[in-house]
Amino acid sequence: MKSFIFVSSLLLSFLSEGLRAEALSIKAKQGEVVSLSLKFEPGVRLVHGIFLNQKIPFFKKSAEEFFALIGIDMAQAPGPQPLEVVWRKGEEVRREVHVIDVIAGAFGTEAITLPKEMVDLDPTTLARVNDEKAQILRVFNQSEDQRRWEGRFLVPVEGKILGTFGFRRMLNGQLRNQHSGEDIGAPLETSVLASNDGKIVLVGDFYFNGHSVVIDHGMGLFTMYFHLLSATVKEGDLVKRGEAIGLVGKSGRATGPHLHWGARLNSARVNPFSLVSSVK
Ligand SMILES: [Zn+2]
Known part of the structure; x- marks a missing residue:
């Protein structure tokens, strides 16, 4: 009320x-x-x-x-x-x-079975995962005060859109957090392109996300590219829409080669395909 x-x-x-x-x-x-x-x-x-x-x-x-x-x-x-x-x-x-x-988004659920050690983390791995979470949050808390993106957002890789945004995942029978990005299935080593102009603010190898690149498009808008085979950019680089930033892989916790593409807009986790369709 x-x-x-x-x-x-x-x-x-x-x-x-x-x-x-x-x-x-x-x-x-x-x-x-x-x-x-x-x-x-x-x-x-x-x-x-x-x-x-x-x-x-x-x-x-x-x-x-x-x-x-x-x-x-x-x-x-x-x-x-x-x-x-x-x-x-x-x-x-x-x-x-x-x-x-x-x-309500009417998101589906998905059951995945993974090796037990990738789901029930030992204390050392758990500490690593928590450090990585803090590292990525620090990046999200300091978006540039200047808009770098211009015009339409492009889909970063050609492939099969798996429709997994917002899915609630059951991992080995346990309910986990909602899936915060969209997965695109594509062959290993396919080029991954920057969706729009921006600055590379994070390149790293993370436990869950594997080789990862985060682009700051300025004023609170980020796009994320996970599970890469490798990144072809470094932190601080300025990229243009359509520029290659890495190659499709299956690093981190992934069951096959695909790109996990995510977007964050003023702290909201949004479907990156909604960026593509909402900016004409
Ligand atoms: Zn994913």
Whole structure:
């Protein structure tokens, strides 16, 4: 109930300050990327959004139009959530509030059997896995303050899309975390391409993810490429969309050659294919 009260009290201020006749109500599934364009009066600048305590950058499209990509985490509870939009006109700060109604993703489940030692980790391996988790989180917490991506996102490898995003996995009969990326089956050594322009912020060999590359596209957007045979870039490199960054492998905990492709947008784990379809 509380969230409804919050929305309606903000709506009152939206009515007195906003531009649109009524608040937008946007439906979005768990794990989706919402692409939102808003028109403003001339002279508006510094537009940003706030959604689930995350600051959402809006980018200028034309003199009066701004757009944003908003990520819905794959585990975000279904139901309405306010999206506050704030901007400046002269010295004045203005805002309005819209609603994003989160719909369940209807993800499947998958049972996998792996050697016992790859599922029940010994203390040394568990310590390694925890260190690696912390390392990758540090990378996610420092996205560049500059947008590097431009135009459409491309699918990084040609192959069979396995549709495993959001799957709840049973590993040797135990329920595990949701699968946070999409798997694309492809032959060993197929080239893996950067989905868009960005900076290589992580190259490493991880217990679960194997040889991995993470690209920071700037302002809170990352794409991840796991289970590579090898990476062909190093940390700090700037890459262009379509540039080769590695080769398909089956390193880490993988049952066969494939690319695990992931995306993170303002801390939300989203389906990378939703990036491809939402940015035209
Ligand atoms: Zn995967």
